[in-house]
Amino acid sequence: MGWFSKTKPMDDQSKPPSRSSRKQCWESRDGYFQCLDKISVVNALEPKHQSEIQKNCKGEEAKFEQDCATSWIKYFKEKRVVDYKREKFMQEMESKNAQQIDLSGMVRR
Amino acid sequence: MLSRVSIRSGLRLSSQANKLGSRNLMVYHRLHNVSSDGNLQGLNEAKDEVTKRKPLSRIAIGGTASQSQKASGGGSGSIEFATWKATALVLTLGGTLYYFFAKEKRRLEIEKEAEANRGYGKPLVGGPFKLVDFNGDEFTEQNLLGKFSIIYFGFSHCPDICPDELDKLSVWLDGLKKKGIEIQPIFITCDPARDPPHVLKEYLSEFHPDMIGLTGDYEAVKQACKKYRVYFSTPPSLKPGQDYLVDHSIFFYLMDPEGQFIDALGRQYDEQTGVAKIQEHVNAYAPKEQREKRKEKWYSFLFN
Numbered sequence: 001m002g003w004f005s006k007t008k009p010m011d012d013q014s015k016p017p018s019r020s021s022r023k024q025c026w027e028s029r030d031g032y033f034q035c036l037d038k039i040s041v042v043n044a045l046e047p048k049h050q051s052e053i054q055k056n057c058k059g060e061e062a063k064f065e066q067d068c069a070t071s072w073i074k075y076f077k078e079k080r081v082v083d084y085k086r087e088k089f090m091q092e093m094e095s096k097n098a099q100q101i102d103l104s105g106m107v108r109r
Numbered sequence: 110m111l112s113r114v115s116i117r118s119g120l121r122l123s124s125q126a127n128k129l130g131s132r133n134l135m136v137y138h139r140l141h142n143v144s145s146d147g148n149l150q151g152l153n154e155a156k157d158e159v160t161k162r163k164p165l166s167r168i169a170i171g172g173t174a175s176q177s178q179k180a181s182g183g184g185s186g187s188i189e190f191a192t193w194k195a196t197a198l199v200l201t202l203g204g205t206l207y208y209f210f211a212k213e214k215r216r217l218e219i220e221k222e223a224e225a226n227r228g229y230g231k232p233l234v235g236g237p238f239k240l241v242d243f244n245g246d247e248f249t250e251q252n253l254l255g256k257f258s259i260i261y262f263g264f265s266h267c268p269d270i271c272p273d274e275l276d277k278l279s280v281w282l283d284g285l286k287k288k289g290i291e292i293q294p295i296f297i298t299c300d301p302a303r304d305p306p307h308v309l310k311e312y313l314s315e316f317h318p319d320m321i322g323l324t325g326d327y328e329a330v331k332q333a334c335k336k337y338r339v340y341f342s343t344p345p346s347l348k349p350g351q352d353y354l355v356d357h358s359i360f361f362y363l364m365d366p367e368g369q370f371i372d373a374l375g376r377q378y379d380e381q382t383g384v385a386k387i388q389e390h391v392n393a394y395a396p397k398e399q400r401e402k403r404k405e406k407w408y409s410f411l412f413n
Contacts (some may be wrong), residue, residue, distance in 0.1 A: 004313065011352050013350050013351070013352060014301045014303075014308075015310050015311070016265035016266065016304075016309075016311055016312035017265070017266060018315065019272075019315045022269075022272060025268075032164065041282075068268075069268075071266070071268075071352045071353050071354045072268040072354075075268050075354055076268065076269075087169055091112055099397070
């Protein structure tokens with residue numbers, strides 16, 4: 001990137017992200033999240049986890065932050081928490097024998 | 110048959126008896142008795158005719174081979190014959206009718222769903238808009254006429270959901286094409302600031318080749334989104350060149366060839382079920398003229 005060594009290609013607002021750059025970002029994200037799974041960190045945005053993340057997942061985090069647009073990084077980290085909570089909720093409901101109802105076929109009137 | 114016996118001569122009684130089928134045993138018995146008495150000349154002659162061919166005692170019960178064949182053609186055997194034929198007919202007819210009624214019932218359900226979504230008077234979803242396509246040409250609601258369209262709202266800097274959904278849409282479009290259904294896919298950006306026509310063109314080139322990208326100035330896009338009940342939010346204070354995300358609703362809007370909204374397909378539809386649902390709508394579609402006309406018919410209650 002020459003003179004603008006601090007900016008990354010994904011943050012270029014004048015161009016849409018390409019399929020390949022998206023794929024690369026998603027792969028880096030998955031690698032980073034796998035590392036977070038190992039140290040049982042769900043919310044990477046919480047300050048109390050920072051030292052642990054720095055110790056165990058420094059490389060993965062750097063790659064994730066390099067490959068993904070800045071706005072995406074926050075989004076994916078938040079989404080991880082939401083997805084985790086959702087999955088936990090579903091598991092809890094399932095253990096209570098709750099039934100999932102598909103409302104997609106409803107006729108709106 | 111029996112009434113015919115009475116008006117025919119005794120001479121032909123034996124041949125009548127053959128035709129009587131199930132009753133012939135009794136008739137032969139009488140014939141034998143009468144002829145041995147020798148009281149009736151005519152019947153004697155008839156007896157001679159029969160005995161010349163074969164003694165009565167040798168005639169099998171139910172008649173000779175040729176007689177029994179005749180009997181089975183028009184006598185008690187015919188019930189069996191008629192039964193399997195009738196059963197087959199009832200089954201085929203019943204099955205076919207059931208199939209068509211079930212199919213028609215589903216078609217009417219889908220049509221009702223579409224009609225409910227079209228709404229009366231002012232459309233619930235959709236309506237006039239004025240945008241620019243990714244080639245710089247004007248694109249309005251008039252461009253929806255004459256073909257089914259699927260409209261999707263998104264933005265090119267969308268992290269994961271929009272590209273996933275657009276890939277799914279590509280699978281739908283190919284699947285529908287294989288079934289002979291052509292749909293006009295339209296992508297409307299909710300982020301006109303970062304998605305001018307050339308950016309949209311570049312972005313959509315990695316998806317389905319039929320895809321049309323629409324953009325416009327902020328107000329035009331906002332109006333179009335409002336018409337489609339799409340709510341999107343861009344962060345309030347933006348510096349030029351700043352990276353941000355746009356929150357927006359994610360639905361595929363299926364529009365009929367009159368440009369009217371008929372269904373919204375959410376994320377619950379996968380690559381197969383989406384194709385099936387759209388196909389059902391396309392097959393159930395009846396032009397407005399036909400729909401109006403039908404309302405005046407005596408069987409209009411079927412469509413209410």
